[in-house]
Amino acid sequence: xxxxxxxxxxxxxxxxxxxxxxxxxxxxxxxxxxxxxxxxxxxxxxxxxxxxxxxxxxxxxxxxxxxxxxxxxxxxxxxxxxxxxxxxxxxxxxxxxxxxxxxxxxxxxxxxxxxxxxxxxxxxxxxxxxxxxxxxxxxxxxxxxxxxxxxxxxxxxxxxxxxxxxxxxxxxxxxxxxxxxxxxxxxxxxxxxxxxxxxxxxxxxxxxxxxxxxxxxxxxxxxxxxxxxxxxxxxxxxxxxxxxxxxxxxxxxxxxxxxxxxxxxxxxxxxxxxxxxx
Amino acid sequence: xxxxxxxxxxxxxxxxxxxxxxxxxxxxxxxxxxxxxxxxxxxxxxxxxxxxxxxxxxxxxxxxxxxxxxxxxxxxxxxxxxxxxxxxxxxxxxxxxxxxxxxxxxxxxxxxxxxxxxxxxxxxxxxxxxxxxxxxxxxxxxxxxxxxxxxxxxxxxxxxxxxxxxxxxxxxxxxxxxxxxxxxxxxxxxxxxxxxxxxxxxxxxxxxxxxxxxxxxxxxxxxxxxxxxxxxxxxxxxxxxxxxxxxxxxxxxxxxxxxxxxxxxxxxxxxxxxxxxx
Numbered sequence: 037x038x039x040x041x042x043x044x045x046x047x048x049x050x051x052x053x054x055x056x057x058x059x060x061x062x063x064x065x066x067x068x069x070x071x072x073x074x075x076x077x078x079x080x081x082x083x084x085x086x087x088x089x090x091x092x093x094x095x096x097x098x099x100x101x102x103x104x105x106x107x108x109x110x111x112x113x114x115x116x117x118x119x120x121x122x123x124x125x126x127x128x129x130x131x132x133x134x135x136x137x138x139x140x141x142x143x144x145x146x147x148x149x150x151x152x153x154x155x156x157x158x159x160x161x162x163x164x165x166x167x168x169x170x171x172x173x174x175x176x177x178x179x180x181x182x183x184x185x186x187x188x189x190x191x192x193x194x195x196x197x198x199x200x201x202x203x204x205x206x207x208x209x210x211x212x213x214x215x216x217x218x219x220x221x222x223x224x225x226x227x228x229x230x231x232x233x234x235x236x237x238x239x240x241x242x243x244x245x246x247x248x249x250x251x252x253x254x255x256x257x258x259x260x261x262x263x264x265x266x267x268x269x270x271x272x273x274x275x276x277x278x279x280x281x282x283x284x285x286x287x288x289x290x291x292x293x294x295x296x297x298x299x300x301x302x303x304x305x306x307x308x309x310x311x312x313x314x
Numbered sequence: 315x316x317x318x319x320x321x322x323x324x325x326x327x328x329x330x331x332x333x334x335x336x337x338x339x340x341x342x343x344x345x346x347x348x349x350x351x352x353x354x355x356x357x358x359x360x361x362x363x364x365x366x367x368x369x370x371x372x373x374x375x376x377x378x379x380x381x382x383x384x385x386x387x388x389x390x391x392x393x394x395x396x397x398x399x400x401x402x403x404x405x406x407x408x409x410x411x412x413x414x415x416x417x418x419x420x421x422x423x424x425x426x427x428x429x430x431x432x433x434x435x436x437x438x439x440x441x442x443x444x445x446x447x448x449x450x451x452x453x454x455x456x457x458x459x460x461x462x463x464x465x466x467x468x469x470x471x472x473x474x475x476x477x478x479x480x481x482x483x484x485x486x487x488x489x490x491x492x493x494x495x496x497x498x499x500x501x502x503x504x505x506x507x508x509x510x511x512x513x514x515x516x517x518x519x520x521x522x523x524x525x526x527x528x529x530x531x532x533x534x535x536x537x538x539x540x541x542x543x544x545x546x547x548x549x550x551x552x553x554x555x556x557x558x559x560x561x562x563x564x565x566x567x568x569x570x571x572x573x574x575x576x577x578x579x580x581x582x583x584x585x586x587x588x589x590x591x592x
Contacts, residue, residue, distance in 0.1 A: 150520045170518065212506055213519035217526060222581040223558040224498055228490055229584035231554055238588050240448065241491035242428045244529060245588070248495060251525050252585045256578035263566050263574060274563055276509060278556070280501040285552055288541050296541060300534035303500040306507035307530045310516050310523070 037062040037088070037107065039072035039081065041152065042124050043098030044161030047077045049194035052163050062088035072158040086114040094190065097123035102261045105134045112138040122147045122187045126210060127266040128174045128203040142180035145187040146203060148172045148210075149196060156255055164195065171196035174203035211269035216277055218259055219270070221251035315340040315366070315385065317350035317359065319430065320402050321376030322439030325355045327472035330441050340366035349436040364392040372468065375401035380539045383412045390416040400425045400465045404488060405544040406452045406481040420458035423465040424481060426450045426488075427474060434533055442473065449474035452481035489547035494555055496537055497548070499529035 037043070039061040050056040061078035062085055063069050069081035082088045085107070089095050095111055097104045104123045108131075111121060121138075122145045125131050135144030151169040153160065171191040175184045188198040201209075225248065228234055228241075238245075263270055280299075287295040315321070317339040328334040339356035340363055341347050347359035360366045363385070367373050373389055375382045382401045386409075389399060399416075400423045403409050413422030429447040431438065449469040453462045466476040479487075506512055506523065516523075541548055558577075565573040 150518065152520075169520075172518075209515045209518050212509055212512075212515045214522040216505070217502060217522035219559070219562055220498055220502055221525075222578050223555060223562055224495060225581035225584040225588075226577055227494070227551070227555045227558045229580065229587065230558070231490055231551065234490075234584075235587060237487045237490045238584070240428065240450075240487050241588060242430075242447075244492040244495035247499075247525055247529050249585045249588060251522060252581050256575055256582055259578055260571055260574045263562075264569060264571060267566055267569070271563065271566060273505070273509065274559070274566075277501060277505045278559060278563070280505045280508070281497070281552070281556060281559075284497055284501055284541075285549065285556070288545055288549060288552075291542060291545070293538055293542060296538045297534055299504055300500050300537055302507065303503035303530050304534055306503040306512075306516070307527045309507065309513060310503075310519060310527055 037085070037095065037111075038098035038103075039063045039068050039077060039158045040098065041156045041158070041160045041165070042149065043096065044072055044075070044077040044158040045151075045163065045165035046096060046098065046124075046149075046194055047072075048161055048163040049166055050190070053193040053195075055190060055193040060088050060092070068158050072161075075158060075161065077158055077161055085110055089115045089119070091116065092119050094187075095119060095121045097121070097125070100258050100261050101125040101127050101131065101265045104131050105265075108134045108138040108144070119143065120145065120183050120187060122190075124149055126214065126262050128172075128206045130265055132174055132176050132203045136176055136178045140178070142178045143183050145179055145183050146174045146176075147187065147191065148174070148206065149191070151196075156258075166191070167195035169196050170199050172199050172201050172206060174201050174206050176203065207266050207269045208272075211266055211273045215262060215266055215270050216273045218251055218254060219263065219274060220277065221248040222259070224248050225252040315363070315373065315389075316376035316381075317341045317346050317355060317436045318376065319434045319436070319438045319443070320427065321374065322350055322353070322355040322436040323429075323441065323443035324374060324376065324402075324427075324472055325350075326439055326441040327444055328468070331471040331473075333468060333471040338366050338370070346436050350439075353436060353439065355436055355439055363388055367393045367397070369394065370397050372465075373397060373399045375399070375403070378536050378539050379403040379405050379409065379543045382409050383543075386412045386416040386422070397421070398423065398461050398465060400468075402427055404492065404540050406450075406484045408543055410452060410454055410481045414454055414456045418456070420456045421461050423457055423461050424452045424454075425465065425469065426452070426484065427469070429474075434536075444469070445473035447474050448477050450477050450479050450484060452479050452484050454481065485544050485547045486551075489544055489551045493540060493544055493548050494551045496529055496532060497541065497552060498555065499526040500537070502526050503530040 047059045059078045061072045061081040104125045132146040149171045151165050325337045337356045339350045339359040382403045410424040427449045
């Protein structure tokens, strides 16, 4: 369900690996369905959920996070008794709760592939999008081990490394390494344009600002939903960030060069840690 | 003066263009002088300011901003009466004031090439670093028109587009498009590492955080000096940014999807404006 960048790429990768028989793309947008068909991402498409999931062995929910929560009970009403269900949403806690409620027998396996790019939509789909990427699964106590096993093998067949994680910890980690950076970049672009003679200032932007533009160009509706769904974790890490920024502001205000250097060295150490681990 | 990335690249570009006769690299670090000589960036090097600038037609101060202010009166004591002096500092107001005081006859032309990269030092020098880049000159009422003309021609010979701008407006603009983005990135990296189990979180960082790492890897001492020297403008744009961030936090806290979408769309519009103009 969803024939965009993630759903489309997963269909391509799975077909290439020979792990799927027939792939049905279910989506509301006629234009996206047409592109998905024309590009050969899927065997057929439909806008009818019931018809689309009928007889399926696996349903992958590759739609925005609020849509996933809304669709889970509907999918449960229409799939067969042995069909596995997974998702690719960037927030896991609320989706796992909705999935466990919709599939009390533990057939829902919550997932999150750490892959993507600036472009979205089926035209951006690539068979190698998940090659070498981490694909996080966050099973609950209810999720069946066999279901985790099979969904994990499916993700691996698309080229990903499967990692298991607690859903709450997942949401905390991604609030830090993904949701916060997006908020920070959105706020930065917003600040620049709303400042006096903002467009004139933009003319002089070089590396500094430009590095943030990819992130700030991300889909506003998708990110609004992620921020709202992961509200508590996002607000917690955002508060920490606001404090870090205020510490820097105070050091500049006080002309405290030593404190400033300490903070900047700490930041560079974090960066080196990051590069070292990648 | 200064044989690092900017000074070294400018020497290379000017020698390549044939606009200079002999280039003397003046610097305190014996290692940097050795690299500059070995790479053929300059004809000779010295750590003696007086000897280095003797007989010069043009002195370029390519050292950190506080060093520029400190060295200007010393350069004035040792150069000949017709020698032009310019600099490449990222903050212009205080440097222009110091330059006008040191050269009351208007021979100092304050400048700022909008070029650079993550690496620093002479080994990173490149002859094409300024190709197509903006090189801002911020003459005062005191600066001689003929000096601006000649320094401008020198910058153009290195491949740059020369733009004239008021020094105060320059500092306000670069607080927005360069100094703030660096502060924001430093604070972000600082936040991630100081959070609970921060190193573990870093393992899962993908595009979102990684886009900020280049900026956060910049030289801490150089940036400390820039933040402190451009304090008022930096604090003003930082306050605007803190408000933008708090507006986003409030919208998330209130679950106000509409306000959140408005802010995110505004940010994306700023980005499109930026890409459109580049």
